[in-house]
Amino acid sequence: MGRSRTVAGVAGVRERILAAATELFAEQGYAATSVQQVVDRAGVTKGGLYHYFGAKEDLLIEMYRAVFGERLAALDRIVGQGRDPEWTLRAIIDDIVVGTAAMIKESAAVSRELAAMDNERTQRLQADWRRYQETVRGLIRDAQEAGVFAAVASPEIVSWSIFGVTNSLHTWYRPDGPKPAAAIAEELADLVLTGLRA
Amino acid sequence: MGRSRTVAGVAGVRERILAAATELFAEQGYAATSVQQVVDRAGVTKGGLYHYFGAKEDLLIEMYRAVFGERLAALDRIVGQGRDPEWTLRAIIDDIVVGTAAMIKESAAVSRELAAMDNERTQRLQADWRRYQETVRGLIRDAQEAGVFAAVASPEIVSWSIFGVTNSLHTWYRPDGPKPAAAIAEELADLVLTGLRA
Numbered sequence A, B: 001m002g003r004s005r006t007v008a009g010v011a012g013v014r015e016r017i018l019a020a021a022t023e024l025f026a027e028q029g030y031a032a033t034s035v036q037q038v039v040d041r042a043g044v045t046k047g048g049l050y051h052y053f054g055a056k057e058d059l060l061i062e063m064y065r066a067v068f069g070e071r072l073a074a075l076d077r078i079v080g081q082g083r084d085p086e087w088t089l090r091a092i093i094d095d096i097v098v099g100t101a102a103m104i105k106e107s108a109a110v111s112r113e114l115a116a117m118d119n120e121r122t123q124r125l126q127a128d129w130r131r132y133q134e135t136v137r138g139l140i141r142d143a144q145e146a147g148v149f150a151a152v153a154s155p156e157i158v159s160w161s162i163f164g165v166t167n168s169l170h171t172w173y174r175p176d177g178p179k180p181a182a183a184i185a186e187e188l189a190d191l192v193l194t195g196l197r198a
Helices: A013-028 A035-042 A046-052 A056-080 A083-103 A104-116 A121-144 A155-172 A182-195 B013-030 B035-042 B047-052 B058-082 B085-101 B106-118 B120-145 B155-172 B181-195
Strands: none
Touching: A013 A035, A013 A046, A013 A056, A035 A046, A035 A056, A035 B120, A046 B047, A046 B106, A056 A083, A056 A121, A056 B035, A083 A104, A083 A121, A083 A155, A083 A182, A104 A155, A104 B047, A121 A155, A155 A182, A155 B155, A155 B181, A182 B155, A182 B181, B013 B035, B013 B047, B013 B120, B035 B047, B035 B058, B058 B085, B058 B106, B085 B106, B085 B120, B085 B155, B106 B155, B120 B155, B155 B181
């Protein structure tokens, strides 16, 4: 098999296991990846893996936390500044596009697999994602009711025109491509905010 | 097991098999569904299934054709009318939202599973999907170069703000929900076209 450069460059055992799992899930999918393959690529023992992760599922959930936990924390920080809706929505779009692009492999693995899982733990993660969506929709709704944003489309459609771009990012964004994530974020914000101009 | 009402209401053997497979793939995923389960729910014999479909994969590919083949044909009809870009983009958005909503179960099964497959046949389907995307982007690009649409965002971002909504539709659209698909399409078109107003 041989370890990839990415994994070899990662320091701690826990981090190496996660990096190996991320690569394997992205390359061949979660179902097709065995714990043994993760262990082989990470260059650790099975005991080492089970010391940090109780089951294969835990790797996926940890990946989700890495991708999404930061976005949720950033959302709270941005909204907490209490600035105007245009600035706030632009900051959220910038954070979710740039943040997703920075963890594009994890994002691919997570978005492909997590929808198929359904248990108590994934339900809690999905509740976090619903809270994220509801916060963004509430912001749009309030601004539309205040006449700051035009009621050109419902908060649901506006939010999905944003999340649709970030959820599909792993299918077309290339870290070494010509357009940096911050430029993608700016274009998307310009499109959506021009559409919402009162 | 018992046949569901949906499948029981479907006439021909081939159609019953596809309806049963659609339900099972949507409920429990492609990997977890056996040919035997499809046969049981459809109320046909294994021989009956293999008469129409050589393998389980063929069921998924046929589902994709049902979801996407019509959209591609509609795209060609719409573009073929040679009308102005605003009318054309609005008609495309209407067709893809309403058409996807009308086959929401197939759409869920297909979008979850097809990305994980990679062989000659799925590559041909993906080439069709690329042609669809390229046609829409070409339309936006031409209109921006002609000054009919504002260059507020690149054709890629504009197209993904549309496809993101339709690709995620199966996660939130409910056929018995308060908002008909045509209304969703209209809001999305209003948002995108207001953003593109020169």
